Every structure is written in structure tokens, then in C-alpha cells.
Amino acid sequence: MPGFPFLISSGLSIFIVLCLSAPVFFSAPGALFTAKLAWIFGIGFASYRVFRTGSVSKWRSLFFIILAWAFILEFKSTLIGLSGSAWVSPEIQEVPYCHIAIASTLLNHLYHQYLAVLSGHWLKWSPLAAGLFFWLLATLSIGQGWCSWACFYGGLDTTFSSFGKKPLLKWFHLPRGIRDFSLALLITVLVLSLVKTQPIYCLWGCPLKISTGFLDPDTAIRKLQLAIFAVAGILFIIGIPLLIKKRTFCTFLCPFGAWQALVGRISPFRVSIRPDLCTLCGQCLKACPVYAIDAEGVKEHKISSYCNRCGDCFDACPTGAIDYTIRGLAPGTPLPRILFLVSAWLIGGSVSLLFVPSAMLKGIQWIASI
Amino acid sequence: MRPLISVLAEGFILGISTGSVCAATCFPFLLPYLMAESGDGFRKQAFLLLRFFSGRLTAYLLVGAMAGWLGGRFRGYFPEWTHDWPLIILASAMMVLALERIFPKISSCPRVPKPFLSAQFPFLLGFLMGLNICPPFLIGISRLLEIGSSGLGMVFFFAFFVASSLYLLPLFLILPFFSSERMRRVGAFTSFLVGISYLAKGIFSLFPSR
Numbered sequence: 320m321p322g323f324p325f326l327i328s329s330g331l332s333i334f335i336v337l338c339l340s341a342p343v344f345f346s347a348p349g350a351l352f353t354a355k356l357a358w359i360f361g362i363g364f365a366s367y368r369v370f371r372t373g374s375v376s377k378w379r380s381l382f383f384i385i386l387a388w389a390f391i392l393e394f395k396s397t398l399i400g401l402s403g404s405a406w407v408s409p410e411i412q413e414v415p416y417c418h419i420a421i422a423s424t425l426l427n428h429l430y431h432q433y434l435a436v437l438s439g440h441w442l443k444w445s446p447l448a449a450g451l452f453f454w455l456l457a458t459l460s461i462g463q464g465w466c467s468w469a470c471f472y473g474g475l476d477t478t479f480s481s482f483g484k485k486p487l488l489k490w491f492h493l494p495r496g497i498r499d500f501s502l503a504l505l506i507t508v509l510v511l512s513l514v515k516t517q518p519i520y521c522l523w524g525c526p527l528k529i530s531t532g533f534l535d536p537d538t539a540i541r542k543l544q545l546a547i548f549a550v551a552g553i554l555f556i557i558g559i560p561l562l563i564k565k566r567t568f569c570t571f572l573c574p575f576g577a578w579q580a581l582v583g584r585i586s587p588f589r590v591s592i593r594p595d596l597c598t599l600c601g602q603c604l605k606a607c608p609v610y611a612i613d614a615e616g617v618k619e620h621k622i623s624s625y626c627n628r629c630g631d632c633f634d635a636c637p638t639g640a641i642d643y644t645i646r647g648l649a650p651g652t653p654l655p656r657i658l659f660l661v662s663a664w665l666i667g668g669s670v671s672l673l674f675v676p677s678a679m680l681k682g683i684q685w686i687a688s689i
Numbered sequence: 690m691r692p693l694i695s696v697l698a699e700g701f702i703l704g705i706s707t708g709s710v711c712a713a714t715c716f717p718f719l720l721p722y723l724m725a726e727s728g729d730g731f732r733k734q735a736f737l738l739l740r741f742f743s744g745r746l747t748a749y750l751l752v753g754a755m756a757g758w759l760g761g762r763f764r765g766y767f768p769e770w771t772h773d774w775p776l777i778i779l780a781s782a783m784m785v786l787a788l789e790r791i792f793p794k795i796s797s798c799p800r801v802p803k804p805f806l807s808a809q810f811p812f813l814l815g816f817l818m819g820l821n822i823c824p825p826f827l828i829g830i831s832r833l834l835e836i837g838s839s840g841l842g843m844v845f846f847f848a849f850f851v852a853s854s855l856y857l858l859p860l861f862l863i864l865p866f867f868s869s870e871r872m873r874r875v876g877a878f879t880s881f882l883v884g885i886s887y888l889a890k891g892i893f894s895l896f897p898s899r
Contacts (some may be wrong), residue, residue, distance in 0.1 A: 496791070496874035503721075503878030510720060511886055514713045519886075540893065 354676035356536050362668045363580045369660060375630025379663075382478060383467065387474025387680035396681050418470065419527065421454055422429060422505060422578035426513040432442040462586025463579045466609075468630035468667040470672075476568045480560035480608055489565045492604050498570070498610050498625060503583075507575035520574055526552030542612045566608040569627070576609070580624040588659045589644045590628055592620040593651065596640035606635030628659065693844060696836065700845040701748035703829055704852025711826075715745075715818050717883045718783060719860065722814060725790050734864040739809035742854060747812075748819025749846035752826075756833035757842025763778025779817040786810060786886035853892035855875035 365378040457465050466473055506519040521528075526548050555568040569576050592603070597620055604612045611626035622641075632641050645655040704711070719741065734758060829849055833842045866872070 391708075494870070496878075499875045500878050501869065503875045503882060506721065506875065506879045507882040507886070510717045510882070514717055538898075543889075677737075 332654035333606070338661045350563070350613070350680055351676060354679050355672065356516065358672065358679065359668070366660065366664045369673075370657075372436055372478065375538060375660070376634040377489045379630055380481060382667065383474040383646070384478045384481070385474070385675065386469075386667070387478065387683075389671070389675040390471035391475075391680040392681060393674040396678075405594060417472075418450065418465075418582050419472070419525065419573065419575040420518055420521055421450055422507040422575045424512050424518045426448045426509050427516060427518070430513065441449060441564075457666050458579065458583055459585060461659065461666055462583030462662050463624070463626060463672060464586070464588065465666070466573075466576055468577055469670045470569075472573075473566065473569050475527075475565040476560045477558050477608070478583040480564045480566055482561055483564070486562065486564040488562045488626075490565070491601075492680050493610050498613070498623070499623075500571050501573060501577040502570065505577040509573050524551065524561035526556060526568065528573070564608070565610065570609045570625075574684065576627070584624060587646045588628065588655065588662075589614055589646060590622050590626050590641060591630070591644040591650050592617075592622065593642075594620045596638045598640075600636065601635060602635040602637060603632035604642055606631045628663070629670070692841065696841045696845045697848045699832065700829070700848030701852045703832075704849040705855070707828070708853040711853040715857060715886070718779065718814065718880075719857070721876045721879035722783065722811075723860065723864065725787065725873050725880050726811075726876070731813040733867060736863065737811050738864070741815040742857075744812035744815025744817075744853075745819040746815075746847070746850050748816045748845045749850045752781075752820065752830065753833060753842035753844075753846030754839040755842070756830045757836060757845075758839040760840060760857070771783060771896040773891045775817055775820040776887055776894075780884045780886075780888035780891060782810075782813065782817065782884075783880050784888065786788055787877045787881035787884060790873070791881070843899075 362382070365382050369375055370377050440569060454465075457469065461468060462529055504520075504524070508524070511519045523544055524547065528548055551568075551572060553574050559565070559567040598619075599617055601614070601617055604617055605612065607626075607633055608629060611627055612632065613623070613624045626645070633639075642650065643655040643659040644650045645658070648655065721743075723737065724735070756854070829846060833845055836842065
């Protein structure tokens with residue numbers, strides 16, 4: 320009998336099943352229903368292993384990688400059904416709407432809401448409102464943790480940064496100030512999107528169109544957009560993560576990551592280094608996939624707000640000096656870890672349930688047809 | 690006296706009615722620049738902004754006088770390239786300045802002392818922003834070509850400058866947030882990214898058949 324961890328994990332599993340099972344109850348019995356149940360069981364098992372072993376990184380990464388690739392599989396297969404092509408699709412030219420767009424087009428939505436209010440259309444909510452509500456709930460709960468537990472793009476560079484035990488290039492330190500590039504990118508896309516009344520990041524910078532449809536390259540500008548997409552994607556999602564074992568897209572090119580670093584402070588959860596246990600070995604700095612810990616941070620036992628609560632540094636720390644904490648609560652108690660992990664599995668699980676079971680079925684069908 | 694007041698009012702009304710467009714043109718350049726360059730203290734930041742405004746005013750007065758003097762001689766004729774080059778120069782200047790901020794050891798003009806360049810850049814930025822031809826600016830020029838007087842041209846654009854500057858005043862409110870070294874670095878990166886964006890826009894505008 321594993322004792323306390325077992326009680327926690329089984330309680331968590333039951334809770335997840337209760338919370339996430341609403342869509343399952345509304346599903347007609349059949350393959351999809353079974354897939355949903357199987358996925359919920361999978362989440363329960365992963366959370367049990369995390370509590371049982373104390374290692375967050377391994378099971379979270381696995382869940383996170385499945386989340387990203389299942390999202391691509393589900394979206395791409397839907398696109399094939401709609402337009403007959405998974406690649407360049409002239410019919411689908413609308414900019415995809417996702418959580419990254421929440422950050423980069425926020426000013427545009429606020430402006431449209433302002434116009435709606437001025438024109439007396441009090442009930443004319445911007446499309447952002449629903450997404451904003453869910454985002455706010457998630458951010459209140461796990462803050463920056465969204466980027467390592469629920470973002471269906473983050474698993475892409477996580478996949479490629481997971482290959483191999485040691486990095487081929489040891490780029491553990493960034494030149495001063497480079498980590499703030501994503502914040503500059505956020506400010507740039509916020510301002511330019513408002514000025515040009517276009518989602519600039521989605522059109523020009525986002526290499527995550529790999530999950531959705533590409534624009535047809537019928538003009539020079541479209542060709543340039545496609546070239547930027549391809550270069551940024553190959554370099555920052557595949558190439559550099561393979562070489563240095565860091566999530567370089569999330570670190571440098573995601574404006575939402577910078578946004579969460581600013582707004583995520585409203586969440587009570589933090590990741591803290593206990594000075595009494597820290598030996599200044601620097602293993603956390605090497606393990607952090609998003610450069611949230613630098614040399615000065617290790618000396619001062621501080622982790623920057625770019626930390627997205629992935630837990631990789633916990634497992635790397637030889638003395639167990641790093642853990643989740645709650646603002647205002649003394650470190651060293653297991654409660655923050657339990658509360659955070661329950662919240663993170665719930666939110667990540669809720670997001671994943673929207674597309675992972677369906678993608679699982681499609682994957683099985685494809686394999687069977689081969 | 691009546692034409693003077695009439696031209697003043699015309700310039701002011703044009704500035705007020707289209708000032709949001711002017712602000713939208715200036716804002717992407719001005720915000721990151723202020724972030725990158727503003728030092729500690731409101732006075733220093735405000736002085737920076739005032740030098741920008743003086744550059745913009747100089748450009749407006751110059752264009753106003755020119756457009757008025759040219760009168761009907763070149764009425765309605767402005768080659769396409771005159772619209773794009775100020776933008777290209779401005780974007781390139783922003784990028785060069787941002788790179789100097791990001792890599793302090795690099796200097797684009799080794800013979801000119803850096804403090805001199807830093808001191809003159811706000812004026813240059815304002816001047817180039819003033820020359821940057823946006824729709825309200827074109828409306829003003831076309832009106833001056835009809836009026837045909839350099840003096841009235843300067844009056845018209847002075848009033849236009851005062852009215853359109855009102856939309857940029859909120860920048861004074863956010864200046865205090867840009868006083869940290871970190872925000873200056875972020876501002877330099879932002880200047881560089883905005884510079885790239887507008888440089889691309891300017892270059893693409895030179896080749897209309899795209």
C-alpha cells in the first residue's frame with residue numbers, strides 16, 4: 320500500500336474523472352466514448368506515477384508531447400476532410416484563433432469592444448470574451464503553468480528538445496537581456512496588430528501554422544510569410560531544440576509566453592529554491608528548458624517569471640531544493656505541490672480531452688489501414 | 690486676417706479629425722524608442738519627447754512652406770517614391786540605433802561621438818516621422834497646393850501639428866514605467882523589430898506589382 324501518495328493520486332484520478340467526464344456522458348456509446356474513457360484513465364495513471372515517484376518531468380513531458388501531436392493530427396485530418404489537402408489550402412485563408420492570438424491581438428479586441436459599447440451594442444461581445452474567460456480561469460489557477468501543461472503547441476519543441484540525454488551544444492547561458500526578446504516581440508505585435516488592424520503575429524511570425532492551414536503562396540508577400548514560417552519552424556521548433564535541448568520557440572518566439580510571464584503572477588503558485596538546501600551546483604540552470612534560471616538567479620536563489628512550472632529543475636536538483644510553493648506560505652510543505660499538480664492535471668486534462676481521444680481513434684484507423 | 694484664421698482652423702480641424710491616424714503612424718516608432726532611450730526622471734524623458742515633437746514640427750513647417758510655395762506649379766503631382774523613402778530611412782535608422790543599444794561596442798558612425806548621435810536622434814526621428822506621408826498629410830498638402838502661399842502653408846501645418854500632437858500626449862503618462870535598464874533593453878529589441886517591419890513595408894511599397 321503506497322500510503323499517502325496513493326490516497327492523493329486516487330483522489331485526484333476520481334476528481335479528474337468526475338470533472339472531465341461531462342463530455343463523456345454526453346457522448347453516444349461507441350469508439351469515441353471508449354477512447355475518452357481510456358484517455359482519462361491514462362491521465363489518472365500519469366498523475367498517479369507523478370505522485371508515486373515524485374518525478375514531475377517525465378510524465379508531464381509525455382502527456383505534453385501527446386497533447387501537441389494529437390492536436391496536429393486532429394486539426395490536419397479535419398482540414399483534409401474540409402479542403403482535401405493538409406498543406407496549402409486556398410479555401411482556408413482565415414487566421415486561426417488560438418490562445419497565442421489572445422495575447423497578440425488583445426488591443427484589437429479591446430478596441431472593437433470599445434466601438435461596440437460606444438455604438439450601444441452592449442451585448443456584442445468580442446470573440447475574445449469566451450476565450451478570455453477560460454484563459455483567466457487557467458491563469459488564476461496555474462499561471463505560467465499553462466505553457467507546460469496545457470498549451471497544445473509547446474509539446475512540439477518539447478518533443479525535439481527531449482531527444483538524447485545530453486545536449487550536443489551546451490548553451491546554458493544567454494547573453495544579458497536576450498531572454499527578454501519575447502517580451503519585445505509581444506509589445507511589437509500588440510502595437511503593430513492594433514495599428515494595421517491585422518493579427519500580425521499569426522500572419523508573419525507564427526511557425527505554428529503547421530497545426531492548421533497554410534495560406535496559398537500566390538503573391539510575393541504570401542511567399543515571404545511562408546518562408547518566414549518555414550525557417551522559424553525548422554530552426555526554433557526542430558533544429559535548435561535538437562542541438563541544445565531547450566524549448567527555443569517557447570523561449571524566444573512565443574508572445575503568449577511573455578504575456579503569461581507578466582500576467583501569470585496573479586496565480587498563487589511559485590517555484591522556489593530553498594537557500595538552506597541549495598548547494599549552488601547549477602544543475603537547475605542546465606535543466607531549465609526555457610532559460611528561466613540564470614547564473615545570477617542561482618546565486619540569489621531566484622527564478623524569473625518566465626518559469627512555466629514544468630518541474631524539470633525539481634528532478635535535476637540533487638538536494639531537492641526546488642519545489643512548488645504558494646505565495647505567503649513557508650516552503651517545505653507538500654501542500655503546494657499537491658495543489659498545483661491537481662490543478663495542472665485538471666486543466667491540461669480538460670484541454671486534452673477536446674481532441675486527444677478523437678486523434679487517438681484516427682491514429683489507430685490510419686495504422687490499421689496501413 | 691480672415692484667411693489666416695481660416696487656414697489655422699482648417700489645419701486644426703484636419704489634425705483633430707485625422708490625428709488618430711497620425712498617432713497610429715507615430716506610435717509604433719515612438720513607443721519602443723522611448724522605452725529604449727528614456728533615462729531616469731520624468732524631466733529627462735519629457736525633454737526627449739519634446740525634441741521629437743520639435744523635429745516633427747520642423748518637418749511640417751518645411752513641407753508646409755514648400756507645398757505652399759510650389760502652389761499650382763506641381764499641383765497633384767507627387768511621385769510614388771517620395772511616399773516610401775522617408776519610411777525606409779526612418780526604419781533603417783531605428784534598426785541601427787537599436788543595434789547600437791543592444792551591442793554597445795558597435796558604432797555605426799565611429800567618427801561621430803555617440804552622445805552627439807543620441808542627442809540628435811529624437812529630433813531626427815521626429816523630422817522623419819513628419820516627412821512620413823500618411824493620408825491626412827497628403828490631404829493637407831493637396832489643400833496647400835490650392836492655397837499657394839508658403840506663409841499660410843506653415844500656419845496650416847503648425848495648426849495641424851498642434852491638433853495631431855494631442856493624440857500623442859498620453860505617452861507622457863506611461864513614460865515613468867520605462868525607467869529601468871531592463872525596459873530599455875526590451876525597448877531596443879522592440880525598436881529593431883518595428884524597424885524590420887516598416888523597412889519591409891517600405892521596400893514592398895517600392896514594388897507595387899506584387
